[in-house]
Amino acid sequence: MSVATLDPTTAKTVARRRERWASSRTYISAAIILIWCLLPFYWMLVTAFRDVGYTFDPTPWFTHVTWDNFTTVFSEKLGNHFAQNLLNSLIVSSVTTAVALLFGVFAAYALARLEFRFKFLVLGFVLGASMFPGVAIVTPLFQLFTNIGWMGTYQALIIPNISFVLPLTVYTLTSFFREMPWELEEAARIDGCTQGEAFRKVIMPLAAPAVFTTAILAFIGAWNEFLIASQLSSEATKTVTVAIAYFAGSQPHQEPYTAVMAAGTVVTIPLVILVLVFQRKIVAGLTAGAVK
Amino acid sequence: MSMQAEPLTRRGKKSTGEGPAGPENKEVGQDRKQKTQGRAAALLIIPSMIVLGIVIVYPVIDAIIMSLQKDAGLDPVTGSFVAGGFAGFYNYVHWILQQCNTPSGQASCPAGTLGSQFWSATGTTFLLTVITVALETVIGFWMAIIMSRTFRGRSALRAAVLVPWAIPTAVTAKLWFFIFAFDGIANTLFHTSILWTGSEVPARAAIIIADVWKTTPFMALLILAGLQMIPDQVYEAAKVDGATAWQRFTQITLPLVKPALMVAILFRTLDALRMYDLPAIMTAGANGTTTLSILVVNQIRIGFNSAAALSTITFLIIFIVAFIFVRFLGANAVESATNSGKVK
Numbered sequence: 212m213s214v215a216t217l218d219p220t221t222a223k224t225v226a227r228r229r230e231r232w233a234s235s236r237t238y239i240s241a242a243i244i245l246i247w248c249l250l251p252f253y254w255m256l257v258t259a260f261r262d263v264g265y266t267f268d269p270t271p272w273f274t275h276v277t278w279d280n281f282t283t284v285f286s287e288k289l290g291n292h293f294a295q296n297l298l299n300s301l302i303v304s305s306v307t308t309a310v311a312l313l314f315g316v317f318a319a320y321a322l323a324r325l326e327f328r329f330k331f332l333v334l335g336f337v338l339g340a341s342m343f344p345g346v347a348i349v350t351p352l353f354q355l356f357t358n359i360g361w362m363g364t365y366q367a368l369i370i371p372n373i374s375f376v377l378p379l380t381v382y383t384l385t386s387f388f389r390e391m392p393w394e395l396e397e398a399a400r401i402d403g404c405t406q407g408e409a410f411r412k413v414i415m416p417l418a419a420p421a422v423f424t425t426a427i428l429a430f431i432g433a434w435n436e437f438l439i440a441s442q443l444s445s446e447a448t449k450t451v452t453v454a455i456a457y458f459a460g461s462q463p464h465q466e467p468y469t470a471v472m473a474a475g476t477v478v479t480i481p482l483v484i485l486v487l488v489f490q491r492k493i494v495a496g497l498t499a500g501a502v503k
Numbered sequence: 504m505s506m507q508a509e510p511l512t513r514r515g516k517k518s519t520g521e522g523p524a525g526p527e528n529k530e531v532g533q534d535r536k537q538k539t540q541g542r543a544a545a546l547l548i549i550p551s552m553i554v555l556g557i558v559i560v561y562p563v564i565d566a567i568i569m570s571l572q573k574d575a576g577l578d579p580v581t582g583s584f585v586a587g588g589f590a591g592f593y594n595y596v597h598w599i600l601q602q603c604n605t606p607s608g609q610a611s612c613p614a615g616t617l618g619s620q621f622w623s624a625t626g627t628t629f630l631l632t633v634i635t636v637a638l639e640t641v642i643g644f645w646m647a648i649i650m651s652r653t654f655r656g657r658s659a660l661r662a663a664v665l666v667p668w669a670i671p672t673a674v675t676a677k678l679w680f681f682i683f684a685f686d687g688i689a690n691t692l693f694h695t696s697i698l699w700t701g702s703e704v705p706a707r708a709a710i711i712i713a714d715v716w717k718t719t720p721f722m723a724l725l726i727l728a729g730l731q732m733i734p735d736q737v738y739e740a741a742k743v744d745g746a747t748a749w750q751r752f753t754q755i756t757l758p759l760v761k762p763a764l765m766v767a768i769l770f771r772t773l774d775a776l777r778m779y780d781l782p783a784i785m786t787a788g789a790n791g792t793t794t795l796s797i798l799v800v801n802q803i804r805i806g807f808n809s810a811a812a813l814s815t816i817t818f819l820i821i822f823i824v825a826f827i828f829v830r831f832l833g834a835n836a837v838e839s840a841t842n843s844g845k846v847k
Contacts, residue, residue, distance in 0.1 A: 234654065237649060237652050237654050238654065238656075240645075240649045241649055241654065241656060241657075241660050244646055244649060244650075244660060244663070244664065245659070245660060245663050247716070247719075248663045248664050248666055248667055248720055249663050249666060251667075251678055251679070251682060251716060252666055252667070252670065252678075254678070254681075254682065254688060255674075255678050255681075258681065266686075267684070267686040267687065267688075267691070269688060269691045269692070310554075314550050314551040314554050315551060317547040317548070317550065317551070318547060318548045318550070318551035318552075320547055321543065321544040321547035321548045322544075322548070325541075325543055325544040325547075327541040327544040327545075328541060330544075333548055333552070336552070336555070337551075337555070339822075339825075340555050340559050342773050342818075342821060342822065342825055343559055343563070343818055343821075344776070344777040344795075344796060344814070344817050344818050344821055345777060345779065345796070346777075346779070346795075346796045346799040346800060346813075346814040346817055347562070347563055347566060347814045347815070347817065347818040348558070348559060348562040348563065348566075349799075349800070349803070349814075350562075350566055350569070350799060350803055350807065350810045350811045350814045351562040351563070351565040351566040351569060351807075351811060352562050353803055353807065354565075354569065354807045355562070355565065370557075370558050371558065371562075373554060373558045374555070374558040374559045377551065377554060377555060377558075378555070381551060431669065434671065435671040435672060435673075437671070437672060437673045437779070437780045437783075437784075438779045438780065438783075438796065438800070441783075441800075442800060442803065451671075452671050452672075452673035452674075452780075453673070455671075455673050455674060455677055456673045456676070456677070456783075456784045466680075466681075466684070468681045468684070471677045471681070472677070472678070472681065475670075475674035475677055475678060478671060478674055479669070479670045479671065479674055482669045482670065482671070483665075483666055483669050483670070485669075486665045486666070486668075486669040487662050487665065490661065490662050490665060493665065494661065494665070494724055494728075497668075497721065497724055497725070498724055498725055498727075498728035
């Protein structure tokens with residue numbers, strides 16, 4: 212069948228059919244991605260609400276629904292202290308984020324805004340800092356904190372957390388700041404503002420979203436941390452990730468799957484909500500600097 | 504970029520053209536400006552550098568010093584307690600050449616001791632890294648292409664890919680441990696009876712699957728951001744010239760997205776080389792899943808100093824890989840951060 216023999220109507224039909232096929236493929240691919248990303252998470256939710264007697268029930272929707280697993284998670288009868296663990300994670304993550312932002316905002320401003328020698332060196336150092344494996348600092352800190360009696364304190368967790376959160380903060384904010392419309396600051400100064408006034412009235416409102424986004428990323432990074440906490444925390448300062456990894460069940464050699472899925476749900480739902488609510492900002496933050 | 508940073512008055516002056524003393528004035532002005540900004544920059548940056556010095560440089564230097572010391576413990580030759588002391592490179596020899604002290608002197612470390620596991624841990628670390636990064640890059644690229652298309656539900660898709668990234672890795676490990684339990688949903692769905700965490704190949708496969716699930720969406724987002732930098736006009740022109748979809752992909756998409764892709768792969772590779780959470784929680788390092796990080800942690804409570812040597816070796820490996828990426832493969836993370844403004 213030669214192309215010349217196609218009348219306009221038939222050619223249009225063929226084009227539309229091809230377009231529909233391409234569209235269908237996109238939707239099928241999108242569905243596969245959705246399933247890939249969400250199905251395991253969904254399975255965690257289903258299991259978290261399922262009675263422990265039906266742990267391995269393969270039914271794909273909620274059955275034998277109960278709150279018992281969550282009661283178990285927060286119960287201290289088995290030696291778990293999950294509420295305390297949540298508080299510990301909140302404290303460590305919040306302080307780490309606050310410290311990192313405090314120092315990171317100023318460094319990022321300088322790196323994005325000012326011209327000076329050694330700029331590449333400083334940025335390279337910051338990036339190099341973010342490459343260190345956790346074990347490189349856990350080993351000496353283990354000994355140091357043992358010697359000075361800090362093992363199992365909050366500062367023993369906060370200090371090493373800063374080692375990866377601060378570089379992340381500086382790197383992300385530098386990329387954000389680099390794209391801000393600094394002409395507005397110049398205009399404000401011409402209008403008679405002092406540098407401090409220009410900063411407070413013009414730059415801070417513009418920078419706030421970037422700082423907020425970076426704070427979210429920093430907090431999530433610290434909240435999700437496991438290696439440092441598993442080696443440098445004590446019963447009193449154990450974080451949720453460590454608690455979940457070593458959660459005690461009612462039987463010595465039997466994994467308490469339903470309780471662990473419930474604990475995972477408690478830890479993850481707030482993060483997922485946070486991430487979905489600030490989705491655009493978070494994607495912008497994750498990709499800042501890695502592109503362009 | 505630097506033009507935008509110029510004060511308006513200076514810009515106004517420049518627009519009038521240079522006078523007889525123009526070049527000289529410009530040079531003096533630039534020098535003064537850089538000096539001034541240098542001081543401001545120092546004030547702003549030094550605090551962060553001090554903090555990083557305290558939390559990273561100091562521990563790493565301390566680790567290097569520790570690595571040259573003997574561990575306290577029983578000397579197997581004399582049977583008496585040794586308090587420590589200078590050891591030279593003994594700790595490094597211990598790991599790399601797998602030499603242990605025995606009652607008859609230095610010999611190969613017995614099977615089952617941590618000292619005998621260095622090369623298998625290194626192999627495991629690189630194996631898991633290569634496989635996970637390769638899969639995450641290829642699948643991530645595919646995901647990114649889908650997400651870059653316009654269709655209803657696209658925002659839901661972008662929201663969904665953030666879920667695996669947001670979940671703590673410890674939770675991911677427990678979730679997939681449950682999925683891969685003998686009676687778990689994986690065996691049930693596929694009608695198999697695999698002891699997923701019970702032998703080498705399935706255990707490694709389980710860790711790879713969990714890692715790919717968690718991290719691929721993140722790679723997709725990074726690559727998507729790179730794809731979005733490519734102007735539509737380029738594709739339109741290629742289409743008019745009769746380029747096929749494959750030609751457009753290999754000659755337009757890949758070359759233009761490469762800088763972003765290389766940075767993403769660099770960061771992901773460095774992260775994978777540090778892998779600890781998934782194998783530590785899912786398999787406890789059993790069945791050929793002990794990574795270098797796990798080996799270091801296992802050694803910490805046996806001997807600080809040899810653990811310090813191993814952690815030093817680990818970060819040297821990571822820096823060598825980073826150097827290779829930046830120097831030979833052109834993954835320039837520093838430049839991508841500093842040049843981000845130029846593209847706009």
